[in-house]
Amino acid sequence: MSPWVRVLGPVTVDGPAGPAALVGARQRTLLALLALGVGTVVPRSRLVDALWGEDPPRTAVRTLHSHVSRVRQALESCGLPGVLLTKEPGYQLELPRAEVDAHRFEDGVRAARACLPDEPEQAAALLTESLAWWRGDALADGEPDGWGRAETERLAEIRLTAIEDLWDANLRLGRHPEAVPELERLATIHPTRERLVELLMRALFHCGRHVDALDRYRRLSNHLAAEFGVDPSHRVNDLHAAILRGELGRNTPTAAGLPPRVGHFAGRTVELDALRHWLAGGTTQIMVVRGSAGIGKTALAVEWAHEVSAHFPDGIVFVDLRGHDPETALTPGEVIARVLDGLGVPPDRLPVSVEQRVAHYRALIHDRKALIVLDNAGTADHVLPLVPNSPHSRILVTSRHRLAAASAYHSVLHVELDALGPGDARALLGRVLGSERVAAEPAATDRLVELCGRIPIALRVAGARLAGRPRQPIAELVAELDQGGLDALSVDGDARSVRTVFASAYQALSDPAARMFRLVGLHPGGTVSSWLAAAIVDDTHGRGRRGVDELAAAHLLNEVAVGRYRFHDLMRRYAVECAADDSESEAAVGRLLDWYLAVAEAANRVLDRGRDRVVATPLHPPRELPFGADPDEVLAFLDGERDNLVPVAAFALRRGHDRVVWQLSYLFSGYFESRGHSDSRVAINRLGLAAAQRAGDPVVEGLMRSGLGVAHIAARQYEAALDHLREALRLMAAAGDLRGIGHAYNNLAAALGELGRFEEAIGACHEAHTVHVANSHTLGAILALNNLGHLYARVGQPDESLHHLHRGLLLARDADDRRLEAAIQHGIGETHRATGALEAALEAFTAALALRRAAGNRRYEARTLVELGATLIDAGREAEAGKPLDEAAAIADDLSDEHTADRARAQLHRLSL
Known part of the structure; x- marks a missing residue:
């Protein structure tokens, strides 16, 4: 049965009593846009934008009421009374989704994609059925403007993607000859649309037209270079290379996630x-x-x-x-x-x-x-x-x-896996030492193999020691190992020991390297940076790096990235045993934790200077830090430490260093705010709360609960966030901590807003602003105004939104807080764009971009670039839009921010249509 409302072509309504008489393009556009938002309230401001664009007449709202009244009469006349409702702040069309062709189309496409690639026949059938709803361009006889025009462009993009999915399914079913003509037609219309060209190349290849497939790649490459100054994607390049080789593969094989091969692999x-x-x-x-x-x-x-x-x-x-x-x-x-x-x-x-x-x-x-x-x-x-x-x-x-x-x-x-066979064990030693050296002492080699239990790690350590002494006979090392005896450090399930081999390598180290080995073994994380290793032994990074290099050369540490090392777990156990008799161990633990505190404090100053309620107080700060004031440098270093942060906090909690735990959880929040990783953020904040509760300080507990609430918001666990934030508010209020009260209200507003409880959220935000103003906490007041601006925009009150955002902007400038100023300018741009005030939006996004570039905040720079490019397209300035969108995609790719990269490419697709 056909739906009542059809917008994928000329706009029509066919009710139980016949067709509706929609008079004029604006009435048809109004009805279509309400149908696209069926079941939801579309604010009047958005409808004005969609009907009149950037320059609506002064009588626009009154004229809108008139159009709504006439559309309502038309619907009643065709047998659909009571379906067009007035609901503040706008209007709602109350119909089932299935009665609008656009929704049937999108639902069908979604179902088809769930079938690909395993059920291509079912996918092809669903896509064919869904695409049949189209009778021309969306809203073909309407006149949408602003976001209404963007909505038609969105539908057109989904349609084109569905066509690509259909031919993808057909190619999986072997329908290459019938695909070629249609794909050639589409690729001619959309010469820079890479997926279409990729499908056409595949179809041509399987039809035996290899030269034509390569020519299509050449034409795509020329178009992309001429129009955008870019090359084809890796996927298309890989397909081109596969055609040249006469074989098709989907992507370049990648082993990027693998550690490097172990040196001198043998046997197995x-x-x-x-x-x-x-x-x-x-x-x-x-x-x-x-x-x-x-x-x-x-x-x-x-x-x-x-x-x-x-x-x-x-x-x-x-x-x-x-x-x-x-x-x-x-x-x-x-x-x-x-x-x-x-x-x-x-x-x-x-x-x-x-x-x-x-x-x-x-x-x-x-x-x-x-x-x-x-x-x-x-x-x-x-x-x-x-x-x-x-x-x-x-x-x-x-x-x-x-x-x-x-x-x-x-x-x-x-x-x-068991121990290596005798021949493979000798071969492994031969690869480390050279076959001539092993062949010159066969008896000693055989004895060394047995002393190592034919265990690969022991063989590598022994071989590394001999390799470092090219003139030492193998027999001499064997004598040392024989005298050492075999004792307790056994490999599980094997009666032989590797401790003697480890001890031999350890005893051969220089005194500074040996000290570093046993003390660095106390670190609880997965990897150790050369900076931390130097701090643990209380030395400069230059001298510390020499010690780490010596340990790596002896195979007592493995370098897994530049300047970052990992213990084998057996080697770590041995290092901890060595440290047990070292009177310096407790001091080394203190230096380890102080290094993390110093790093957290320095990173927090760079990433979020407004987060100043905790100042780290390391008793023994390190001599040097691994980064300066460049935010990208800070984030890159902390990315390497990310897997260590929760284990280090848990280690500190087990050893009773409560102050260190809650300070770390507070100070690393800026890093998690920039990078995400919500699981780790929640975990470290839980440890901080446990430390605060054990310390019995209600103010600190309130601060930790507030931080844990924000971590739950980042993890989209809003009910859990509310529980902690309400308790934080109670603790702050009991302690008379006005600043903490204000922040708790601000955070409550964020959680309530995400739950769609906008009235409560706005109320909490006003409370936050009142408290921060009374407490003269300017940054908190600015944050509250910024949040109010976003909330009012979400409930369709742009005037209120801009009022609060502009108040916040003035305060942010007075406070010289460029980070908040940039955020507010971005919010102003979003509100203006939503109302169709595109020139004002462009001005705000341009200001936000300059501020974010000056601060080196590339993640948010990319997001502003996307909005800037999209607004330029909305404004009809397509020739200017490609550059910011290309920049956004490149930055997002570099930061592995897939969400922003996808948004940038979606807007680039709009340019190619």
């Missing part, structure tokens, strides 16, 4: 063959590589993953689960978050609950051919949520356990 031929057979075999998706600590599980997994990376064109994700230590092991939610991050999901799109993350992961990986490497799994709970729901991807797990519970739900294959 049988195990590698088993992994290759698994890849070539049937439907078993899970392989577990099991063995004791130090046996080479990770080295084998990484070696094989690098070898087969071409088989996984959609990428390889590597996550160290740290399952060997219950105190540092990742939770299942954290594991899924890391995997989603590796698959390109930005932090601001990370679902809240574990269940939502699992669902998002399975939907994302359904059509991908990816390899997930889960290193150091402790339990099957680490693995089970990540089993894909299609056979395209595989999971490779390393563990010290059999993970038997996984086999209860899925088919699981196992590779068991």
Whole structure:
């Protein structure tokens, strides 16, 4: 049955009593826009913008009332009485979604996309049916302006994307000959639309027209260069390269998420063959590589993953689960978050609950051919949520356990690792030392192999020591190891020991390097920077770096990135044992925590100087810090530390350093505000709250609850946020902490606004402003005015919005707070754009952009560039819009901000239409 309201072409209404008599383009536009927002209130201000654009007549609101009255009469005459309602602050069309063709179209497209790629026939049928609703351009006989015109452009973009999806489905069904003519027609109309050209290239290739496919790539490249000064995307470039080779692949294989191969890998031929057979075999998706600590599980997994990376064109994700230590092991939610991050999901799109993350992961990986490497799994709970729901991807797990519970739900294959065979162990030493040196002392080599228990990590450490002394006979090291004896540090399940090998390498270190080894082992995180290592031993970075280099050369530390190192867990255990007898250990822990406090304090001053309620007080500040005043430099360094922040705070809490814990949780908030990572933000704030409660300071507890509430808002856990913020408000009020009261109200307003409780949110914001003004806290007052501006804009009151934003702008300028001034200018631009005042919006966005560039805040710079480009398109200044949108996409790509990059490219698509 046809819907009553049709807007995908000429605007018509066919009610039970016949067609509605809509007179004039504005009445048709009004009806269509209400239908597109069916079931919701469309504010009068937006309707005025959509009907008259930037320069409405003074009588626009009165004329709008007249149009509404006539449309209501027309609907009643065609048998649809009572469906056009007046609801403040505008009007609402109360009809089922299915009675509007545009909604049927969008719902059908959404259902079709859920079928791709596994059910292309069903997808093609749904898309064909959905596209049939179109009878011409959307609102073909209307005259939409402002956001109304943008809505027609949005529908046109969905239509074109649906056509692309349809031909994608048809190509999956082998319908290449019938696809070529239509795709050629579309590519001629849209010569810079890369997906259309990509589909056409595929169709031409499979029709045997390889030269034509390459020519289409050349034409696309020329168009993109001439119009935008850019090259085709990686995806199209990869397709071009595959056609040149005579084979088609979807993407460039990437092993970017993998650690580097372990140096001097040797042996494991049988195990590698088993992994290759698994890849070539049937439907078993899970392989577990099991063995004791130090046996080479990770080295084998990484070696094989690098070898087969071409088989996984959609990428390889590597996550160290740290399952060997219950105190540092990742939770299942954290594991899924890391995997989603590796698959390109930005932090601001990370679902809240574990269940939502699992669902998002399975939907994302359904059509991908990816390899997930889960290193150091402790339990099957680490693995089970990540089993894909299609056979395209595989999971490779390393563990010290059999993970038997996984086999209860899925088919699981196992590779068991034991010590290397004698020949492979000799080969490994030969690769480290050179075959001539090993061949010159065969008996000593065989004895060294046995003393190392044929354990790869022990062999590498022993080999590294000998490599550093090229004239030392192997027999001399063997004699030292024989005298040392074999004692307690055993590899699980093996009676032989590796402690003697470790001790030999440790005793050969210079005194400064040996001191660094045992003290750095106290660090609870996954990696250690050279800056922290220097601070722990109370030295300059230059001298500290030499000590780290010595440890890496001896294979006692592994460099995993420039200036960043990781202990093997067995080596860490040995380092901690060495530190147990060192009287300096407690002081080293203090320097470690003081380094994090100093880093947090310095980063907070750069990233958010308004966050000044906590000033870190390290007892022993480090001699040097790893960054200066450049925000990008600060964020880049803290990105490397991110996985350490929660373990360090938990470590400090266990050792009774409560002050350090709550100070860290407060001072790192600016970093999390910039980068996201809501799970870690919530976790560190929970630790801060626990420390404050143990300290018994209600003011600090209120501050920590306020921070935890904001962390829950960032994680989109709004009810939990309200609980903590209300308790924070109670604590602040009891203590008479006016500034804390004001911030608690501001944060409550943010949570209430996200829950759609706008009246309460606006009330809380006014309370915040009143308290901050009474307390002469200017920055808090500015923030409240900024929030009020956003809230009033969301409820369709642009005049109130601009009133509060302009008040905040004056105060921000007086306070010389460029960060808040930029945020307010951006908000002013958004409000003006929503009302169709495009020149005023452009002026505000331009001002915000200059401020954000001056501050080096690239994340927010990209967001303002998107709004600037979109507003230029709205204003008909398409020739100027491409540059800011290209810049926004480039910055967002550089920062892995997928949400902003997608928005920039969506606007670029508008330019290409």
